Amino acid sequence: MNNQLKKQLLKRSKAAKLERLGKSVSFLALMLITVTVFAIIIFVASKGFSTFFSNHVSFVDFITGKNWNPSVTNAKGQPEVGALPMIAGSFIVTILSALVATPFAIGAAIFMTEISPQRGAKILQPVIELLVGIPSVVYGFIGLTVIVPLTRSLFGGSGFGILSGTCVLFVMILPTVTSMSVDALRAVPRYYREAALALGATQWQTIYKVILRAATPGMLTAIVFGMARAFGEALAVQMVIGNAALLPTSLVSPASTLTSVLTTGIGNTVMGSLQNNALWSLALVLLVMSLIFNLVIRLIGRKGAMSK
Amino acid sequence: MNPKLSNRIAISVLYVISGTIIVILAALLGYIIISGLPAINWHFLTSPARAFTSGGGIGIQLFNSFYLLILTMLISFPIALGAGIYLNEYAKQNWVTALVRTAIEILSSLPSVVVGLFGFLIFVVQFDFGFSILSGAFALTFFNLPLLTRSIEEALAAVPNAQREGGLALGLSKWETVTHIIVPAALPAILTGVILSAGRIFGEAAALIFTAGQSAPALNFADWNPFNMTSPLNPMRPAETLAVHIWKINSEGIMPDAKAISSGSSAVLVISVLAFNLLARFVGKRLFKRLTAS
Amino acid sequence: MLINPTSPHQGDSWLERNIVDPSERHDSPIVLETKQLRVFYGENEAIHEGDLKFPEHQITALIGPSGSGKSTFLRSLNRMNDGVATVKGQILYRGVDVNQPEIDVYEMRRRIGMVFQRPNPFSKSIYDNIVFALRRRGVTDKATLDEIVETSLKQAAIWDEVKDSLQKSALALSGGQQQRLCIARAIAVQPDILLLDEPASALDPISTGKLEETLMTLKQKYTIIIVTHNMQQAARISDYTAFFNMGRALEYNETSKIFTRPKVQLTNNYVAGDFG
Numbered sequence: 001m002n003n004q005l006k007k008q009l010l011k012r013s014k015a016a017k018l019e020r021l022g023k024s025v026s027f028l029a030l031m032l033i034t035v036t037v038f039a040i041i042i043f044v045a046s047k048g049f050s051t052f053f054s055n056h057v058s059f060v061d062f063i064t065g066k067n068w069n070p071s072v073t074n075a076k077g078q079p080e081v082g083a084l085p086m087i088a089g090s091f092i093v094t095i096l097s098a099l100v101a102t103p104f105a106i107g108a109a110i111f112m113t114e115i116s117p118q119r120g121a122k123i124l125q126p127v128i129e130l131l132v133g134i135p136s137v138v139y140g141f142i143g144l145t146v147i148v149p150l151t152r153s154l155f156g157g158s159g160f161g162i163l164s165g166t167c168v169l170f171v172m173i174l175p176t177v178t179s180m181s182v183d184a185l186r187a188v189p190r191y192y193r194e195a196a197l198a199l200g201a202t203q204w205q206t207i208y209k210v211i212l213r214a215a216t217p218g219m220l221t222a223i224v225f226g227m228a229r230a231f232g233e234a235l236a237v238q239m240v241i242g243n244a245a246l247l248p249t250s251l252v253s254p255a256s257t258l259t260s261v262l263t264t265g266i267g268n269t270v271m272g273s274l275q276n277n278a279l280w281s282l283a284l285v286l287l288v289m290s291l292i293f294n295l296v297i298r299l300i301g302r303k304g305a306m307s308k
Numbered sequence: 309m310n311p312k313l314s315n316r317i318a319i320s321v322l323y324v325i326s327g328t329i330i331v332i333l334a335a336l337l338g339y340i341i342i343s344g345l346p347a348i349n350w351h352f353l354t355s356p357a358r359a360f361t362s363g364g365g366i367g368i369q370l371f372n373s374f375y376l377l378i379l380t381m382l383i384s385f386p387i388a389l390g391a392g393i394y395l396n397e398y399a400k401q402n403w404v405t406a407l408v409r410t411a412i413e414i415l416s417s418l419p420s421v422v423v424g425l426f427g428f429l430i431f432v433v434q435f436d437f438g439f440s441i442l443s444g445a446f447a448l449t450f451f452n453l454p455l456l457t458r459s460i461e462e463a464l465a466a467v468p469n470a471q472r473e474g475g476l477a478l479g480l481s482k483w484e485t486v487t488h489i490i491v492p493a494a495l496p497a498i499l500t501g502v503i504l505s506a507g508r509i510f511g512e513a514a515a516l517i518f519t520a521g522q523s524a525p526a527l528n529f530a531d532w533n534p535f536n537m538t539s540p541l542n543p544m545r546p547a548e549t550l551a552v553h554i555w556k557i558n559s560e561g562i563m564p565d566a567k568a569i570s571s572g573s574s575a576v577l578v579i580s581v582l583a584f585n586l587l588a589r590f591v592g593k594r595l596f597k598r599l600t601a602s
Numbered sequence: 603m604l605i606n607p608t609s610p611h612q613g614d615s616w617l618e619r620n621i622v623d624p625s626e627r628h629d630s631p632i633v634l635e636t637k638q639l640r641v642f643y644g645e646n647e648a649i650h651e652g653d654l655k656f657p658e659h660q661i662t663a664l665i666g667p668s669g670s671g672k673s674t675f676l677r678s679l680n681r682m683n684d685g686v687a688t689v690k691g692q693i694l695y696r697g698v699d700v701n702q703p704e705i706d707v708y709e710m711r712r713r714i715g716m717v718f719q720r721p722n723p724f725s726k727s728i729y730d731n732i733v734f735a736l737r738r739r740g741v742t743d744k745a746t747l748d749e750i751v752e753t754s755l756k757q758a759a760i761w762d763e764v765k766d767s768l769q770k771s772a773l774a775l776s777g778g779q780q781q782r783l784c785i786a787r788a789i790a791v792q793p794d795i796l797l798l799d800e801p802a803s804a805l806d807p808i809s810t811g812k813l814e815e816t817l818m819t820l821k822q823k824y825t826i827i828i829v830t831h832n833m834q835q836a837a838r839i840s841d842y843t844a845f846f847n848m849g850r851a852l853e854y855n856e857t858s859k860i861f862t863r864p865k866v867q868l869t870n871n872y873v874a875g876d877f878g
Contacts, residue, residue, distance in 0.1 A: 002696060002697045002698060005695075005696055005697075005698055006698045008709060009695075009698055009700065009705050009706060009709055009710055010704055010705065010706065011706060011709070012706055013706045013708045013709045014739070014740070015479065015480055015481035015484060015706075015708035015709075015738075015739075016481065016706050016707075016708055018481050018483050018484055019481035019482055019483045019484075019708075021483070022393075022481070022482075022483030022484075022486075022487065023394075023398055023482075023483060025390055026390040026391065026393045026394035026397075026398065027394050027398070028390070029386070029387045029388075029389070029390025029391045029394065030390065030391040030394045030395065030399075030408055031408075032387055032391075033387065033391055033408075033411065033412060033415065033453050033454070033457065034407070034408050034411045034412075036415070036450055036453075037411040037412070037414055037415045038411070039426075039430075040415075040418065040422070040423070040426045040450070041414075043426060043429055043430070044422060044425065044426060044429075047429065103325070104325055104328070104329060107321065107322050107325030107326065108322075108325055108326050108329050110322055111322045111323070111325065111326040112326075115319060115322055115323075120326075123330065124326055124329070124330070127329060127330055127333045128329075129585065130333055130337070130582070130585070131329075131332075131333055131336075133507055133511075133578075133581045133582065133584075133585055134336065134511070134578055134581065135510070135511025135512070135513070135551055135577055135578070135581060136511070136513070136514070137511070137513045137551045137552075137554045137555045137574075137577070138340065138511070138554070138574045138577055138578055140554075140555065140558070141554055141558055141570050141571075141574050142336065142339060142340070142574075144558055145343075145567065145570075145571075146339065171332060171336070174329065174332075178329075201311075202311045202312060202314075202315035203315055203319065204311075204314060204315040204318040204319065205311060205315070207318075208318070225417075228417050231419070232417075232418070232419025232420070232421070232422070233419070234419065234420065234421040234514040235513050235514050235555050238559075239555065239558055239559065259419060259421050259514075262421055262425070263421060263514065263517060264559075266425065266428070266518055267517070267518065267522075271433060280425075283421075283422055283425050286419055286421070286422055287418070287422055290414070290417055290418050290419060290422070291414065293417065294413060294414055294417055468722075470718060470720055470722035471722055471724065473682065473716075473718060473722065474718070474722040474723075474724060474784070474787075475724075475735075476682065476711065477680070477682065477711060477715055477716035477717075477718070477788065478711070478712070478715065478734070478735035478787065478788065478791055479708045479709065479710075479711040479712030479713075479715075479735065479739075479791060480708065480735055480738055481708055484738050488734070488738065489724050489734075492725070492726075493724070493725050
């Protein structure tokens with residue numbers, strides 16, 4: 001009898017087979033995502049590097065060159081693929097929009113967590129969620145029909161440029177930065193507030209001297225997240241920035257970003273040509289910046305965790 | 309400065325900031341709806357676009373957007389579900405899991421235009437799918453996977469462990485327990501995540517310009533054989549979506565009523581996304597009630 | 603303090619033990635037996651040794667202060683601790699060592715079922731809760747399923763309360779009903795042994811009383827091992843009692859003897875309410 005039982009217990013049941021199958025299938029799904037990410041990095045990198053390896057463009061010229069005109073060769077016999085105007089354009093709109101969005105986002109986050117949590121949850125929370133939901137082409141369209149004419153009438157020129165781009169990006173990253181700042185502020189333990197208020201501090205003193213300090217790493221993460229979004233945003237910026245591959249000289253003159261040149265250019269070049277490869281190099285810069293933003297967020301997170 | 313006074317000033321400033329954000333949203337929505345609604349009518353929603361003359365509609369683009377959305381979900385949901393299950397139920401805390409999580413984070417923060425370019429390189433060029441719904445659906449899948457995986461993982465993590473033990477103690481495998489008990493219990497949260505990501509997919513354009521293409525050839529809505537070129541169901545045809553259409557006519561549109569069409573399309577897009585959001589809330593609450601009450 | 607698991611019978615009063623072998627004084631066969639069972643959470647040894655024999659169709663109670671390892675011991679018996687803890691030693695189920703990797707853990711758990719501290723019905727109907735595992739095992743015949751639902755619910759003494767609402771969500775039941783449903787769910791797969799981990803700790807006194815009655819009748823068909831921190835409960839329902847302290851089974855005997863004439867000083871202190 002024991003032998004029979006032993007046999008039954010040693011036989012692999014249907015459940016055991018299903019378990020193995022299910023575990024493998026779900027692992028495969030996860031690996032598929034992981035492999036895709038590495039494939040994206042490898043493919044974009046290999047295409048992006050071909051400008052330097054196949055077309056022998058100097059990397060320094062690419063990063064520092066001020067003229068972007070891949071179909072023309074310059075005096076040195078090298079094609080003109082200076083990406084500085086786009087790199088500068090991307091960084092300027094990113095930093096400016098983050099600078100404008102940060103006080104708004106943090107102010108709103110403080111309002112939602114500290115001043116009036118009820119109204120925050122009832123009014124501001126849905127407002128933020130709705131702002132996230134609006135597609136970026138709609139932001140671009142409104143920028144094009146409202147912001148651009150407005151800048152034109154205020155500052156002259158065409159209205160296209162860094163300023164319009166900044167305005168559009170400001171509204172686009174505002175909800176991201178706000179909701180992440182809210183999370184950071186909510187993570188500050190209650191007794192911090194109670195202790196400060198019990199010491200006779202005013203509400204603002206409590207917020208400014210205690211809560212904001214405790215939440216700094218989280219809010220920095222929020223801002224970097226917003227910057228990453230702004231840096232990678234393509235269509236909305238492309239629609240209002242004017243798409244002139246020139247080093248920006250003023251906030252209201254047409255400029256361009258990495259993404260805007262990519263969206264307008266890829267369709268008009270032939271795969272494998274220098275013009276096309278140069279665009280892939282721009283995509284590589286975008287990719288690398290995205291990885292750097294990721295790294296920075298990780299570093300902030302690690303530092304924040306250590307100081308706790 | 310007197311702390312009481314500075315307290316009052318600071319709090320007023322916070323009120324002003326919050327008020328401004330509300331005004332911005334109100335202005336945005338107001339502008340979209342007021343400028344867009346007059347353009348929307350049955351003809352606009354159903355007839356094909358015109359390139360050079362006024363009076364065109366967005367019928368094909370609207371159809372393309374929905375078809376692409378469904379196809380993307382069909383591809384990405386099983387993958388995200390599998391990945392979410394593995395991450396929440398099986399993954400041990402080791403370097404492989406850390407690497408995978410990092411990869412997913414990277415994918416979620418990649419600019420969508422880069423994802424689109426990768427899709428272009430792989431599907432349009434290498435696999436020779438051309439500018440097609442299928443290429444677009446794959447590109448959107450990459451765009452969609454990280455967020456959907458995370459929301460599914462969170463939904464599963466919210467189901468109490470006692471439910472897992474209950475299944476295991478009956479002699480069921482972990483896989484059976486997860487697929488038949490944990491996933492159904494997490495269904496409201498999973499569905500909410502799916503609908504929210506559907507809204508994101510619906511509005512995405514940058515990943516599509518070089519994958520699904522920027523043209524919307526005429527369709528024969530009487531032909532539902534997916535192998536015919538004019539069939540709406542053919543996944544190999546180029547398909548400009550509503551979001552791409554808005555971008556396209558604003559960058560190079562030459563029809564005289566470009567602005568009215570963009571306004572109308574923007575309104576349709578925003579209303580659809582709002583509808584997705586409301587639906588997500590509704591479905592989440594409703595299903596949750598049905599599952600917990602008798 | 604000196605802990606030397608290899609030589610338990612030394613003079614140190616902390617290690618004073620008295621473990622009986624039920625097969626010597628009882629004619630019911632031994633269904634489950636642990637030999638040199640040791641459980642580790644990482645580097646931490648939670649169970650130092652447990653050599654116990656569980657007789658068929660008897661209720662055995664595992665008692666002891668919290669943290670004594672009684673729950674860990676119980677959960678090791680049907681390998682619910684797989685992946686959480688490392689279990690060394692032998693678990694002989696009717697003579698077959700089930701604590702080895704070749705054993706099909708799912709078939710083993712079907713035979714050695716478990717009911718938990720907090721009722722954990724699935725968010726399905728009462729009927730589906732009972733037949734869920736059967737369906738997964740390929741039983742699809744409606745009449746068979748109906749019959750099993752009825753007999754399981756009757757055995758768990760909850761049939762009269764729910765027979766008219768089998769399609770209602772199990773989550774709508776009261777805590778005590780949910781726990782009896784969980785017992786019905788466990789016996790629906792026709793186990794041999796039922797392990798219960800403080801099944802009454804989340805219940806009110808009336809539900810607890812009903813649950814205890816249920817267990818008393820269930821022992822005619824199943825071998826029951828129950829962890830409880832309620833000594834009266836152990837005294838009321840169990841035939842054998844094992845007293846655990848600091849990861850060790852210190853005394854194991856017929857329940858009446860444990861509660862009236864414990865041989866180990868610590869057991870005496872515990873059942874007298876001196877610590878716990």
